[in-house]
Amino acid sequence: MKSVLSLALLAVSAFAQNAAIGYPPQGLSVSPGSSLTVQVERPNTLSSTEEVAVVIGLQSCPGTPCIDPADFMGQILYNGPFNPQxxxxxxPPYQNFTVQIPSSIASGTALLGVAHVALIGAGFSPSLETLNRTITIS
Structure with a gap:
């Protein structure tokens, strides 16, 4: 019984360290050349955390499957510090980033990718996670 409880607490602890995309919602329609707010949330954790950076990329994938942002970020729209408040x-604490949708991007499905880098725990071990949200370019 103790091992099941320990595993559950470990899973909850690991999940609580993850960032999330608060905005845009899945399937949001945006126009080429327009501005888009990307909200990255970072819930508080029980362990020490030092935020390092966020990278936001956009890949156009109309008619073909999008590639996981862990393998391909697409066109980089933001690369810099992350300081959720x-x-x-x-x-939860979050930070908004206003990015510009490229005016040359094709209409159809696009994948917004977020790479989040942080140092976690007493020894500040590096953590990299990727998130994604499908949007529509119209």
Whole structure:
């Protein structure tokens, strides 16, 4: 019984260290050349965490499967520091990034990828995670 509880706590602890895309919602339609707000959330963790960076990329994939951002980020829209903050009494800390959708991007399905880099734990071991959200270019 103790081992099951330990595994459950470990899984919850690992999940709590993950970032998430708060905005845009899945399937949002955006126009080429327009600005898009990308909200990256980072819930508090029980372990020490030092945020390093976020990279936001966009790949056009109309009519073909999109490639996982862990393998291909596409066109880089942002590459820089990440400093999530509480913006009110509800919700996790987050940071908004305003990015420009390339004016030359093809209409159809596109994949917004986020790479999040942090140092986690007492020894500050490196952590890299990738997130994605499918949007529509119209």
């Amino acid at each position: 509480y913006q009110g009494p509800l919700g």
